[in-house]
Amino acid sequence: AQKITQTQPGMFVQEKEAVTLDCTYDTSDPSYGLFWYKQPSSGEMIFLIYQGSYDQQNATEGRYSLNFQKARKSANLVISASQLGDSAMYFCAMRIGGTGNQFYFGTGTSLTVIP
């Protein structure tokens, strides 16, 4: 069965510090994609970063990087130099090629950046 697990319901980080949001996944399909989305209090879903299962290098997008450890089935999001605007819910998601291209979402982590 496909599953995404986010074990941190809430996290706090000091402004300008780095923070890691955890995500583990489970699938037997060799082809999959891992995504992180941000949901601010306004409610919209914002795509942040993507990592493919065959990618050799960790993905980076500005202050976001994805720490991909395939053997451990983890895809942690690292936010560097946190800003007040980073306060939001963060969702990890997985897309499986062999199941109709479905996305599976974790339950999310609420991040609060403290000034």
Next chain:
Amino acid sequence: NAGVTQTPKFQVLKTGQSMTLQCAQDMNHEYMSWYRQDPGMGLRLIHYSVGAGITDQGEVPNGYNVSRSTTEDFPLRLLSAAPSQTSVYFCASSAILAGVGNEQFFGPGTRLTVL
């Protein structure tokens, strides 16, 4: 380019009423999906479609119907609303040409309350 649009933004129904949530995208995406978001449960897939005339059930399909007569539109029908369907509903779309590497684009959401 409007992206993914959803109407209405807010809706209040009485138990037993039916209604249709509208979703449209102008990106020519093959894949469209409906999610519901409840506190602490992340996004759960209701139904999805990989092209016009093709739909399939997700994790929580009971009480909902969908159809996909065009590439652009993917309406979600609540057959007989129940209080358990009080939630925020998101429509999303993505391409599937590049397989698992395509991210989903989300609509702004519909906040539904069933009394």
